[in-house]
Amino acid sequence: EAAVTQSPRNKVAVTGGKVTLSCNQTNNHNNMYWYRQDTGHGLRLIHYSYGAGSTEKGDIPDGYKASRPSQENFSLILELATPSQTSVYFCASGDWGSSYEQYFGPGTRLTVL
């Protein structure tokens, strides 16, 4: 069954440390997205990608980098993690054209101490 998976599901990091969140999709979608979800803010777009090798900034990219080494994999990288980046992160995949539907992974809960 086509799916979006994320790892790790939970992560505790220290301030100033490097964190990498991984996402894998078997939907064969060109586009992939990283969102964060916070109470009072809903879901906000951090980075997205149109395909392997491409990354684009979303609405709140500061403090985050992204990497898309293949069609299936999309990573979110926090080079110097801060407590303000404590959140739940969701990866999604989708395609343009007639659908624009996006399919989400189960999320990663990140706590930065």
Place this chain on the structure above:
Amino acid sequence: GDSVTQKQGQVTLSEDDFLFINCTYSTTTYPTLFWYVQYPGQGPQLLLKVTTANNKGISRGFEATYDKGTTSFHLQKASVQESDSAVYFCALVDVGNTGKLIFGLGTTLQVQP
């Protein structure tokens, strides 16, 4: 820019009650609108899609419609069950930009047995 407003933060109903959730949107293009549902500990799941082509979506007993005149779209269900307790998000596709989803803040539905 495009935007979505979802004002109902929390709705509490009893089983077999009627559910109605409303969102308003603003866009300069033909809208493509979604309803997502999120259960605790999970990522958002696509529930329904509404476009100017179909005007209405139906799935799992839920019905979504939109009103171009008032730029609003609605989610309704005739008879809710305890298992429908979840957070419901409306979303608008930013067609002219990234294809990203612009989410409302979500409505937490609690259905009491």
